[in-house]
Amino acid sequence: MKSNDTTNKGIFYRRFGVVTVFAVFFLILVGGIVRTTGSGMGCPDWPLCFDQYIPPTDVSQLPADYKTRYAIQGKEIADFSAFKTWVEYINRLVGVLIGLFVFFTLVFSFSYFKKDPIVTYFSFLAFVLVGVEGWLGSKVVATDLNPFMITLHMLLALVIVGILIYAVARSKKQELSYKDPENIKLVNKWILIILSMSVVQIVMGTQVREHIDEVALSMGDNQRDLWIDQLGFTFYFHRSFSIIVGILNIIFIKNVFKGTEAKHPARFWSIVLFGLLTTVVLSGAIMGHFGIPAFLQPIHLLLGSLIVGVQFYIALLVNHSRVLGNVKKVEETHSKNELA
Structure with missing residues (x-):
């Protein structure tokens, strides 16, 4: 009981x-x-x-x-x-x-x-x-x-x-019994790369957000279609960097599928990651070409945050035995202590 x-x-x-x-x-x-x-x-x-x-x-x-x-x-x-x-x-x-x-x-x-x-x-x-x-x-x-x-x-x-x-x-x-990927070292290398780059992308995004606030204050909300031209280097670097981040994430997803068995949950979350990447790129493109619609700005931020969260969860899933698999050892230690 x-x-x-x-x-x-x-x-x-x-x-x-x-x-x-x-x-x-x-x-x-x-x-x-x-x-x-x-x-x-x-x-x-x-x-x-x-x-x-x-x-x-x-x-x-x-x-x-x-x-x-x-x-x-x-x-x-x-x-x-x-x-x-x-x-x-x-x-x-x-x-x-x-x-x-x-x-x-x-x-x-x-x-x-x-x-x-x-x-x-x-x-x-x-x-x-x-x-x-x-x-x-x-x-x-x-x-x-x-x-x-x-x-x-x-x-x-x-x-x-x-x-x-x-x-x-x-x-x-x-409660889970799946195995780590066969190419665990390669997958982990890509995890570090994409997580780091995603965080950098979010930091740059906050700087772009700051510039947007400044432009909005000086130009007014009725000139949203002209805001992009005033944002400068940070915005264009943020936009171009997103292409690099997207390509590297696709390579990472490919490596996850290559090294995991069919039932491994990292595959499902890799598909989720791809969907989020596609959506965040689409939202960024809409903002860049349609005057930065106000309703899309917080959604764009949320999508970027979700991407980092999913990337980290995939990192845990593919390192099941290394990072999370010692739970049973902890239980065994407690059991031995109780018997003693």
Whole structure:
């Protein structure tokens, strides 16, 4: 009975962990919407919003000197916008909700503490980093959307996703029996290459996003079709680099199929990766030729983040025995200790 209870708790942890992973991706999407709508400074203070738990809906609810009272780095804030304020406030509420998801993921991970404590350790690490992420969010506001802080905020979100993916994947590996690829060294070399290049591509994307914000501020939203011409070298390098990244990912996918057996799950996720790559390239092309539609910007960011997440998961799958396959050894050690 106790064994079944533990098994059920483990299944629940994995299911809830998967939900948490996708919830973090959803938060990345919401963050992209905040940037696209120019709502990053919708709440000029943190953690409250205009010193209120529930932000105002009209400028009449603010003091007459609100622009100077809530000045950032000595600069007056922009005119109050209820839309931007509430977009940013909802982003913060979603962030709190995701924090709770990660906390409960940690709580549920204790069902693995005896048979594989690393699952619990990584769940705890994710929870700690979510707190750091919240602190970084406050610094993004305090520095008036400093580009470096925004990039760091984004990269830490990807790190949290990776940690959660590892913890959830590890919790399931004891039930699987597939083999690592025959050409494991070659596959791993390509994994390092494409993961590194994808992260670089995302960092460049955040810089392009910053330039878009500057162009939008100077030219106005009604001239979106002219924005591309003003973006300069970073945009064109980002666009050209995506072709290289795409080709290298295709080579990587080919090597995964070449070295794995038909039932290996890395093949399925390689197909998913190819679909994401195709979609992100398509979304980038549409933005480049159709005036950077606002609705596509956060989707483009989300797709890039999903690509990194899938690449990392494939890395875990193809290194099943090396990275994740020592769960049984941990269980055997605990069993021997209990017998002793």
